[in-house]
Ligand SMILES: Nc1ncnc2c1ncn2[C@@H]1O[C@H](COP(=O)(O)OP(=O)(O)OP(=O)(O)O)[C@@H](O)[C@H]1O
């Protein structure tokens with residue numbers, strides 16, 4: 001199939017005539033020169049005899065001849081046909097543009113940019129084509145075609161990539177869902193057996209495992225749902241004023257529960273007066289819980305530190321831990337879907353690898369961002385920055401207070 005731009009190249013040259021300037025072959029060189037002098041835009045004229053072209057005279061070539069020593073004396077009285085180009089390129093008006101340009105460009109270098117004479121069906125003079133003009137026009141057309149092709153193949157590539165990402169995503173999700181489901185089924189069977197043989201303590205332990213696995217399952221499902229909402233731009237944002245320091249202290253409290261079995265201290269540095277911001281408290285809590293659960297997961301000993309810092313227009317919350325840290329080359333990958341870092345140390349940790357992607361997407365949805373700094377072996381700091389007042393514009397700012405029942 002041809003593109004629209006390629007069809008443009010098909011046009012016949014009759015439509016591209018720029019002038020029908022002509023001069024009778026019997027005129028003297030001097031008279032022709034006067035015509036050129038009188039009209040500064042006149043670049044060339046066909047030399048015509050009884051309506052038919054017999055040559056071409058261009059301004060450049062005429063002036064070149066005349067301004068040589070004794071040029072006027074030598075040629076002035078000659079008929080123009082004697083010094084005109086007697087073999088100009090003559091083409092029929094029905095010829096195709098690209099064919100004509102090829103022919104023009106095959107000529108001797110000094111003639112390449114001379115005008116081309118166009119004749120009608122019976123060979124009568126119709127007009128002149130400007131080669132410069134044609135070449136520029138075709139160049140533009142070709143550039144456009146190439147650009148369109150480039151854009152088309154770029155789109156195809158993007159589409160293919162998106163498709164591949166989607167399949168990969170689905171494969172991961174299915175896998176992630178299957179493991180806890182299998183565990184739950186297995187444990188339920190074991191619970192039944194324990195009850196049948198009258199071992200209630202065993203049954204209780206298994207039920208606890210079932211609950212824990214079901215909770216993991218819920219987290220995965222919630223994450224996947226959140227992510228698809230974020231991707232489809234369907235996640236709505238609530239907007240109300242609340243005390244950010246209070247939220248951070250709450251999350252710190254929850255973090256203490258997460259690390260109660262380890263020697264990890266959890267502390268908060270926040271202004272004592274309320275840090276009032278206008279944003280979505282449920283989402284901010286969710287982002288912070290994500291960061292806190294990572295900090296708790298990847299820190300065996302030491303501390304997890306929350307800090308709230310404000311300026312007039314923004315607030316930032318950082319979550320620092322003294323945990324295993326992240327290699328520099330891995331920092332960029334953290335925020336990709338399912339990006340668990342393949343490290344012997346972290347392999348044993350649970351998770352889908354969606355937490356940070358969701359956290360960053362949500363922070364951005366709130367008009368802020370999420371960044372990371374880390375030193376391997378020393379610890380990591382994740383920092384969310386948020387505007388203190390919600391921005392006015394934005395597609396997702398329908399208020400849905402009280403509608404957000406996740407977790
Ligand atoms: N505080 C941290 N210290 C060290 N590594 C971290 C920390 N936070 C995240 N990472 C690394 O980044 C990876 C991605 O984190 P993310 O929160 O996206 O996924 P996850 O915690 O593995 O799973 P999920 O949050 O979906 O349950 C982690 O698996 C871990 O390798």
Ligand SMILES: [Mg+2]
Nearest residue numbers: 294351355356
């Ligand atoms: Mg996580």
